[in-house]
Amino acid sequence: MIPELGQMSLIIALAISVMLGLIPLYGTFRGNSSYMAFARPASYAQWVFMAFSFGCLVYAFVTDDFSVRYVATTSNSALPLLFKVSAVWGAHEGSLLLWGFILSTWTLAVALFSRSIPAVMLSRVLSVLGLIAVGFFLFLLITSNPFDRIPMQADGRDLNPLLQDVGLAIHPPMLYMGYVGFSVAYAFAVAAMIGGKLDVAWARWARPWTNIAWVFLTIGIALGSWWAYYELGWGGWWFWDPVENASLMPWLVGTALMHSLVITEKRGMFKAWTVLLAVGAFSLSLLGTFLVRSGVLTSVHSFASDPERGLFILVFLLLVIGISLVLFSIRAPKFASNATFELVSRESGLLANNIILVVMACAVLLGTLFPLITDALAIGKISVGPPYFNFIMVPLGVVLAIVMGFGLLMRWKKDSFSRLWGIVWLPLIFALVAAIILPLVFAPEFSGLSLMGLLISSWIAFTALMWVIKQKRSPFKLSGTSWGALLGHIGLAVSFTGITLVSVYNVEKDVRLAPNESYELGGYQFTFLGVKDSQGPNYTAYRGTIDITRDKASVAVLNPEKRTYRIQTMPMTEAGIDAGIFRDLFVALGEPLGSNGAWSLRVQYKPFVRWVWLGAILMGLGGLFAAFDKRYRRLSKKAQTTSQKTSNKEVYA
Amino acid sequence: MSRYLIPLVVFLALVVLLWKGLSLNPREIPSPLVGKPAPAFSLPQLYKEDEKISPEDMKGKVWVLNVWASWCVSCRAEHKVVTNFVKKDGVDVLGLNYKDYGTEEYGDAAKRWLVQFGNPYSKIAVDADGRTGINWGVYGVPESFVVDKKGIIRYKFTGPLNQKNIDEKLVPLITQLRAEEG
Numbered sequence: 001m002i003p004e005l006g007q008m009s010l011i012i013a014l015a016i017s018v019m020l021g022l023i024p025l026y027g028t029f030r031g032n033s034s035y036m037a038f039a040r041p042a043s044y045a046q047w048v049f050m051a052f053s054f055g056c057l058v059y060a061f062v063t064d065d066f067s068v069r070y071v072a073t074t075s076n077s078a079l080p081l082l083f084k085v086s087a088v089w090g091a092h093e094g095s096l097l098l099w100g101f102i103l104s105t106w107t108l109a110v111a112l113f114s115r116s117i118p119a120v121m122l123s124r125v126l127s128v129l130g131l132i133a134v135g136f137f138l139f140l141l142i143t144s145n146p147f148d149r150i151p152m153q154a155d156g157r158d159l160n161p162l163l164q165d166v167g168l169a170i171h172p173p174m175l176y177m178g179y180v181g182f183s184v185a186y187a188f189a190v191a192a193m194i195g196g197k198l199d200v201a202w203a204r205w206a207r208p209w210t211n212i213a214w215v216f217l218t219i220g221i222a223l224g225s226w227w228a229y230y231e232l233g234w235g236g237w238w239f240w241d242p243v244e245n246a247s248l249m250p251w252l253v254g255t256a257l258m259h260s261l262v263i264t265e266k267r268g269m270f271k272a273w274t275v276l277l278a279v280g281a282f283s284l285s286l287l288g289t290f291l292v293r294s295g296v297l298t299s300v301h302s303f304a305s306d307p308e309r310g311l312f313i314l315v316f317l318l319l320v321i322g323i324s325l326v327l328f329s330i331r332a333p334k335f336a337s338n339a340t341f342e343l344v345s346r347e348s349g350l351l352a353n354n355i356i357l358v359v360m361a362c363a364v365l366l367g368t369l370f371p372l373i374t375d376a377l378a379i380g381k382i383s384v385g386p387p388y389f390n391f392i393m394v395p396l397g398v399v400l401a402i403v404m405g406f407g408l409l410m411r412w413k414k415d416s417f418s419r420l421w422g423i424v425w426l427p428l429i430f431a432l433v434a435a436i437i438l439p440l441v442f443a444p445e446f447s448g449l450s451l452m453g454l455l456i457s458s459w460i461a462f463t464a465l466m467w468v469i470k471q472k473r474s475p476f477k478l479s480g481t482s483w484g485a486l487l488g489h490i491g492l493a494v495s496f497t498g499i500t501l502v503s504v505y506n507v508e509k510d511v512r513l514a515p516n517e518s519y520e521l522g523g524y525q526f527t528f529l530g531v532k533d534s535q536g537p538n539y540t541a542y543r544g545t546i547d548i549t550r551d552k553a554s555v556a557v558l559n560p561e562k563r564t565y566r567i568q569t570m571p572m573t574e575a576g577i578d579a580g581i582f583r584d585l586f587v588a589l590g591e592p593l594g595s596n597g598a599w600s601l602r603v604q605y606k607p608f609v610r611w612v613w614l615g616a617i618l619m620g621l622g623g624l625f626a627a628f629d630k631r632y633r634r635l636s637k638k639a640q641t642t643s644q645k646t647s648n649k650e651v652y653a
Numbered sequence: 654m655s656r657y658l659i660p661l662v663v664f665l666a667l668v669v670l671l672w673k674g675l676s677l678n679p680r681e682i683p684s685p686l687v688g689k690p691a692p693a694f695s696l697p698q699l700y701k702e703d704e705k706i707s708p709e710d711m712k713g714k715v716w717v718l719n720v721w722a723s724w725c726v727s728c729r730a731e732h733k734v735v736t737n738f739v740k741k742d743g744v745d746v747l748g749l750n751y752k753d754y755g756t757e758e759y760g761d762a763a764k765r766w767l768v769q770f771g772n773p774y775s776k777i778a779v780d781a782d783g784r785t786g787i788n789w790g791v792y793g794v795p796e797s798f799v800v801d802k803k804g805i806i807r808y809k810f811t812g813p814l815n816q817k818n819i820d821e822k823l824v825p826l827i828t829q830l831r832a833e834e835g
Contacts, residue, residue, distance in 0.1 A: 232729075239726055241726065272657070276660060279660075280660075283664075290671065310675045311675055314668065314671055314672060314675065317668065317671075318668050321664055322661070322664065322665070322668075325660050325661040325664055326661060328657060328660060328661070329657040329658045329660075329661055332657040333657055369667075369670065372670060372671070372673075372674045373670060375674070376670055376673040376674060385724075510765040510768055510769065512768075571733065573769075588769070590768050590769045591768060591769070591771055600768040600769070602765075602769055
């Protein structure tokens with residue numbers, strides 16, 4: 001009964017989204033304000049029905065309703081409650097329902113928090129979001145209905161053991177919040193193109209939404225990387241896998257968009273380019289979904305893929321992106337601006353930032369699609385791996401870092417290198433000192449790569465600090481945008497530091513240890529105390545105990561496990577990790593060797609690996625500060641009071 | 654207006670590519686070698702470097718050549734499936750360790766990889782420079798070939814083997830080949 005209600009509710013949500021997509025939009029052309037006023041209540045209603053539908057699916061999982069096909073294939077009665085809930089998005093159908101629910105949530109948020117936006121604009125934005133929802137809800141109902149029934153099963157086939165993890169319980173919702181969040185910037189862009197007018201106000205409305213979506217995406221990507229680090233069991237944190245790339249591309253373009261919105265807002269320039277980036281960020285999010293869901297590329301992360309569904313998404317892609325690009329080719333020529341700027345100016349800096357980020361995104365796209373391209377051209381299937389990506393991305397990252405340092409300090413319109421040198425010499429010296437001193441303190445050996453990595457990281461961080469200091473304001477009076485830029489830049493510097501140091505100074509050894517034998521790595525003594533059998537709620541495990549000491553002082557006791565999940569009989573390596581700000585100690589169980597209780601162990605010393613994710617958290621915080629800058633609220637208040645005044649006038653007139 | 658059409662044109666080209674991609678199966682590549690004798694090689698073994706191994710040694714048996722490398726991420730995913738396949742269906746799977754030059758000490762990475770993930774292979778041939786891979790027409794790693802009793806390649810699979818493919822294709826094929834005369 002409950003699943004049927006969920007499906008019914010989904011169908012109603014589809015009907016509402018069709019109306020939301022058509023009626024207010026029609027109203028904006030006819031100037032009919034009651035049609036336009038339909039947008040807001042429709043957005044609320046759409047959310048209510050989607051929330052109910054999603055709730056029904058969660059209910060089916062929690063109550064082990066194995067007469068629902070999707071529940072029977074992805075859950076099991078022995079699964080802990082948390083994973084029963086996260087199993088809702090553990091495979092295709094539920095992921096899509098979550099997508100749809102999140103889309104309706106963003107639509108709701110726009111309807112609630114955009115009171116300062118003129119009715120025509122808001123109606124168009126909500127209509128565009130409604131039309132996107134039509135596509136997704138149709139996709140759900142036609143090809144991937146999560147509520148399909150089958151004869152009652154005795155028990156479910158269980159969630160993929162890889163996904164039975166807290167990190168993965170929250171990673172997909174975060175990532176989807178980011179992906180789908182770019183639909184708001186997209187809707188703003190399309191709404192502006194429909195109207196044919198793109199003013200500075202448009203950029204101001206789109207900025208906080210873009211920032212928030214970007215925050216979710218940043219955190220989502222970091223969570224995914226963190227999850228891969230401890231759960232896949234071999235201590236890597238980025239693999240240039242198609243699915244990872246699918247999330248990186250919208251992130252890169254989204255970052256470019258955040259920056260180009262600044263120019264459009266402050267200087268009224270690059271309007272067409274900004275609109276194109278807004279379309280691009282969401283298009284790449286959709287493309288990511290296509291790549292993950294259609295099975296055109298093989299990936300370690302493809303937990304659910306189906307070529308037949310691919311065709312639907314492709315047609316959807318064609319409509320969503322194709323129509324917006326046609327609109328772009330018609331409207332963009334009008335967006336030209338006659339503002340000018342000199343070669344050395346903040347405009348140039350931001351333009352360079354945009355170009356580098358977009359080139360990066362294109363390089364990732366090319367690398368990801370390369371096997372497909374060579375296959376379609378019938379020259380065989382050639383994959384490009386990490387060597388290609390590192391070869392392209394590292395130099396581009398270095399150039400980006402250099403530009404980032406100058407960019408913040410540059411003046412609008414016209415600046416000069418002689419003035420800039422007068423400022424940057426100080427951060428440059430600090431950066432040089434940091435890059436030379438730091439490795440001497442903790443690193444076992446000198447490395448050119450780490451020198452360069454630390455130099456660019458500290459260059460980014462110190463120039464950002466310099467920029468804030470030069471504003472000569474107390475930290476409490478600094479604007480949200482300034483905090484955002486500061487934390488964003490420093491966050492990236494922290495991530496770059498982590499990436500550099502863990503790549504250069506990572507130590508990894510595979511050793512054979514009998515009980516009570518020990519091995520030294522990175523100054524730590526790893527003593528293997530043996531392996532015992534242990535029982536989990538839905539798995540059995542070998543549980544090793546490793547005592548770690550340093551200079552005879554106890555550091556940590558780690559318990560890496562090798563689990564076999566009962567239903568899917570899949571062996572899983574659960575690494576034992578002692579996390580620290582400056583280093584992680586990582587132990588994974590290999591195979592039993594011989595009869596005396598000896599095991600092979602993979603022992604790793606990973607300096608600064610946490611910094612990779614710590615930086616992402618800082619960037620996320622920066623994005624939040626920027627999104628909640630007071631001036632957006634102040635503006636909306638001002639708009640409200642003016643609209644009140646006008647309505648008062650109407651009353652008295 | 655023309656330059657504003659560029660994004661649309663690029664996007665349409667991408668759609669054509671993706672549409673073609675849908676009709677292609679990323680895991681199946683017809684090989685001109687299917688139906689031909691398995692290309693000969695004589696390669697050192699991973700754990701016994703002075704002993705050579707060649708397809709000749711496998712005559713009279715139905716066997717599978719599984720191309721893998723320690724640097725290949727999808728091999729990790731495939732490995733569990735291959736291990737199961739060897740255990741359950743008792744098939745002789747020969748590993749071809751392909752271009753495994755990840756560490757200075759050659760072969761080290763491959764051995765460590767097997768220690769971590771287990772070794773289902775009956776023997777492992779080491780193809781350090783990738784010449785044998787070229788002769789066998791290896792596009793990417795992992796790949797698997799089914800060779801019959803007469804030493805003729807009967808089937809080739811590109812990409813990580815999955816359980817569905819093993820159950821539906823490999824097992825029936827191997828059962829049929831085993832029934833054939835050697």
